[in-house]
Amino acid sequence: MFQQPLPMEITRLTPEETATRLKEARCRLGDELMILGHHYQRDEIIRWADFRGDSLKLSQLAAEHPEARYIVFCGVHFMAESADVLTTPEQVVILPNMSAGCSMADMANIRQVEACWTDLAKATDTSRIIPITYVNSTAAIKAFVGRNGGACCTSSNARKVIEWALERGDKLMFLPDQHLGRNTCTEIGLDPEKDMLLWNPNLPFGGTTPKEIQQRKVILWKGHCSVHARFTVEQITEARQNYPGIQIIVHPECELDVVRAADLNGSTEYIIKVISQAPRGTQWGVGTEVNLVNRLAQEMPDKTIFCLDPVVCPCSTMYRIHPHYLLWVLESLVEGRVVNQVSVKPDIARDAKLALERMLKL
Secondary structure, eight states: OOOOOOOHHHHTOOHHHHHHHHHHHHHHHGGGEEEEEETTSOHHHHTTOSEEEOHHHHHHHHHTOTTOSEEEEESOHHHHHHHHHHSOTTOEEEOSOTTOOOHHHHTSOHHHHHHHHHHHHTTSOGGGEEEEEESSSOHHHHHHHHHTTOEEEOTTTHHHHHHHHHHHOSEEEEESOHHHHHHHHHHTTOOTTTTEEEEOTTSGGGGSOHHHHHHOSEEEESOOOTTGGGOOHHHHHHHHHHSTTOEEEEOTTSOHHHHHHSSEEOOHHHHHHHHHHSOTTOEEEEESOHHHHHHHHHHOTTSEEEESOTTOOOOTTGGGOOHHHHHHHHHHHHTTOOOSBOOOOHHHHHHHHHHHHHHHHO
């Protein structure tokens, strides 16, 4: 994930000069190029995207367009990996800035997860544990899940995948976002205290005991989204005081008490759909990434839409996709050079695809 420095000449371009050259490079590449823009990207990137959406939707769109030789994924590293897994060998997936990672995905590395699995085998029959990983995870974690009979999930289908897993096994291990796992399992009637435990990979035996492992149905990995962890019940309370009648909608990566205090919770696509379909004049306090919230406010000026977090924290790693990086990869393609290709090793891609396909079949 090393990112080489950009040419000095590109870093000195003004926004206007950058836009002019981006337009020219994009035109020269024609139908061979597809640019994907995640919802959390800044507007200066979204304007160039052929499609915008969440991570899985964009990866699926890439797979649905085999005529596109080059897939430039304006997102973070795990998203580009998923696109590489789902597209054809002839397609090349490119991440404009290789340092655009995901703090949540980094909270579960494959060595930690394999060590956890070894520890769990000392306490219970791991063949009866179904591992589920949020798509916000590395290809190596997806491959681990695929090899061990599990599946991926998104924030929109987590409930369906978790119910599927609990029908197949005695226990569930959910990676890497503890909050999506806890919120979804609570939604289907499990008790956060009695039925779930938190596995901390930095503590001996995860900070738990074999007896606790045997007693609980759900093992949650200690990971979280640094953006969604910022939202609090106090922010919701203040929004309700300042805007009587306001609707609060948050992402299920938020903590359980925040989700419970909100009126609605759901995936990025769900948040967009609900607010878009809401009547004129309605007011919305939103608990998700600020670039998306601001874009919704700009596109729907007939509604009051604002981010619950007064510090308006963007996804810092997503923000590393700057127009200069996008220009660099496109002009390199025009010159016949591929830079920043994301390529998953064939054995990892095979097992990761199993986990993704099991989810898609559901």
